[in-house]
Amino acid sequence: MSSFPAEGPRVLADDEPLLWDLLPAAQQPDWRDHAAYRPTRRALLQAAPPVLFPETAELHRSLAEVAAGGAWLLQVGDCAESLAEQTPGHLAARLAVLDALGDRLADRTGGRVVRVGRIGGQFAKPRSAPTELHGGVELPVFRGHLVNSEEPTPEARRHDPRRMLLAHRAGARVCEQLRRIRRERAGTDAGRPAAGPWASHEALVVDYEGPLVRPAPGGGEYLASTHLPWVGERTRQPDAAHVELLAAVRNPVACKVGPTASPADVLALCRRLDPERTPGRLTLILRFGRAEVDRVMPDLVDAVRRAGHPVVWTTDPMHGNTVRAAGGLKTRHLRAIAEEAAAFRRVLERRGRHAGGLHLETAATDVTECLGGNVRTEASLTDRYQTLCDPRLNPEQANELIDLLYPA
Ligand code: PEP
Ligand code: MN
Numbered sequence: 525m526s527s528f529p530a531e532g533p534r535v536l537a538d539d540e541p542l543l544w545d546l547l548p549a550a551q552q553p554d555w556r557d558h559a560a561y562r563p564t565r566r567a568l569l570q571a572a573p574p575v576l577f578p579e580t581a582e583l584h585r586s587l588a589e590v591a592a593g594g595a596w597l598l599q600v601g602d603c604a605e606s607l608a609e610q611t612p613g614h615l616a617a618r619l620a621v622l623d624a625l626g627d628r629l630a631d632r633t634g635g636r637v638v639r640v641g642r643i644g645g646q647f648a649k650p651r652s653a654p655t656e657l658h659g660g661v662e663l664p665v666f667r668g669h670l671v672n673s674e675e676p677t678p679e680a681r682r683h684d685p686r687r688m689l690l691a692h693r694a695g696a697r698v699c700e701q702l703r704r705i706r707r708e709r710a711g712t713d714a715g716r717p718a719a720g721p722w723a724s725h726e727a728l729v730v731d732y733e734g735p736l737v738r739p740a741p742g743g744g745e746y747l748a749s750t751h752l753p754w755v756g757e758r759t760r761q762p763d764a765a766h767v768e769l770l771a772a773v774r775n776p777v778a779c780k781v782g783p784t785a786s787p788a789d790v791l792a793l794c795r796r797l798d799p800e801r802t803p804g805r806l807t808l809i810l811r812f813g814r815a816e817v818d819r820v821m822p823d824l825v826d827a828v829r830r831a832g833h834p835v836v837w838t839t840d841p842m843h844g845n846t847v848r849a850a851g852g853l854k855t856r857h858l859r860a861i862a863e864e865a866a867a868f869r870r871v872l873e874r875r876g877r878h879a880g881g882l883h884l885e886t887a888a889t890d891v892t893e894c895l896g897g898n899v900r901t902e903a904s905l906t907d908r909y910q911t912l913c914d915p916r917l918n919p920e921q922a923n924e925l926i927d928l929l930y931p932a
Pocket of ligand 1: 603650755756757758780781811843914
């Protein structure tokens with residue numbers, strides 16, 4: 525087994541596993557028998573790194589400022605990015621929304637806002653069931669454009685490893701564009717690490733992320749698929765592939781935490797992902813649901829504080845507040861989202877901690893997927909319900925959320 529090659533491009537035999545291939549991993553595609561699997565893996569092992577190590581280190585320094593209470597983190601984007609929405613125009617629209625929301629949050633908090641997109645690689649989705657019914661036919665579920673297509677046919681839903689190369693190419697282009705923008709902005713903030721835009725996604729598909737773990741200058745390794753990878757609520761089991769992969773790399777990393785996590789579970793994650801207690805290394809993204817925050821969060825915050833992990837506390841007030849509308853569509857109420865984010869802030873501020881991070885699924889266009897603000901009735905959800913996966917706020921709803929949290 526070759527797990528951590530010391531340096532240089534990876535030249536592994538076709539069937540030689542990376543460390544993470546040998547660990548249990550939930551939510552993985554079923555494609556290892558596909559004829560294209562081995563050639564694709566070989567191509568990924570040799571593919572150019574979308575992000576560079578010094579970039580991840582720069583974001584790490586910015587997140588250390590957030591952990592210390594001197595800045596905010598705003599993480600925004602689609603639930604699932606589309607490979608069909610990768611034109612420069614799409615990218616510009618998404619970055620404009622990230623920046624407008626970042627500027628508003630900066631204006632309201634009076635602080636600097638580190639801007640991170642769910643962008644450049646958010647192509648893989650964990651799902652609650654492996655199949656679904658379409659007109660009486662049972663089909664594999666859509667798992668994100670890294671794995672299959674949302675079209676409801678057996679061919680389109682087949683897991684296709686060649687999609688990893690499409691995702692890599694799209695991600696590399698986006699990260700190149702982000703780099704160009706950060707360069708243009710350098711100098712406006714001389715002497716400080718860039719506030720963004722940075723890329724992030726859920727590091728879910730081990731066959732994709734594993735080959736993009738690369739040597740870091742100065743020792744160790746980093747994950748070159750994104751600046752800020754996170755492990756999701758469904759794959760945060762200790763000793764499994766996802767947590768071990770993030771534990772092994774030097775990027776700043778994040779972990780979602782849902783209402784079933786005990787303080788002991790979270791401490792185990794902190795020990796594994798932030799063993800040196802490094803400011804900015806670990807972002808905890810809490811996604812409890814508004815009814816659970818006050819029950820679950822205080823003990824958890826106290827435990828992490830006592831253990832001395834200088835984490836970036838972030839709220840994802842969306843994933844615990846998903847409901848079905850009368851017509852069957854998945855939706856979320858802006859009021860519930862705002863209440864969870866406000867409760868998160870209250871719990872931390874009562875303890876003298878910084879409620880620094882806000883994580884929102886937000887579209888770049890005027891979609892009608894969540895209720896509240898300019899989407900007034902359940903009937904209007906169908907007007908522009910366009911998400912590939914979870915319901916997103918539209919930009920106006922996201923603005924309203926910031927106004928509710930931080931009134932002018
Ligand atoms: C997501 O962020 O889209 C997601 C699946 O979240 P979670 O892991 O918190 O359920
Ligand atoms: Mn989602």
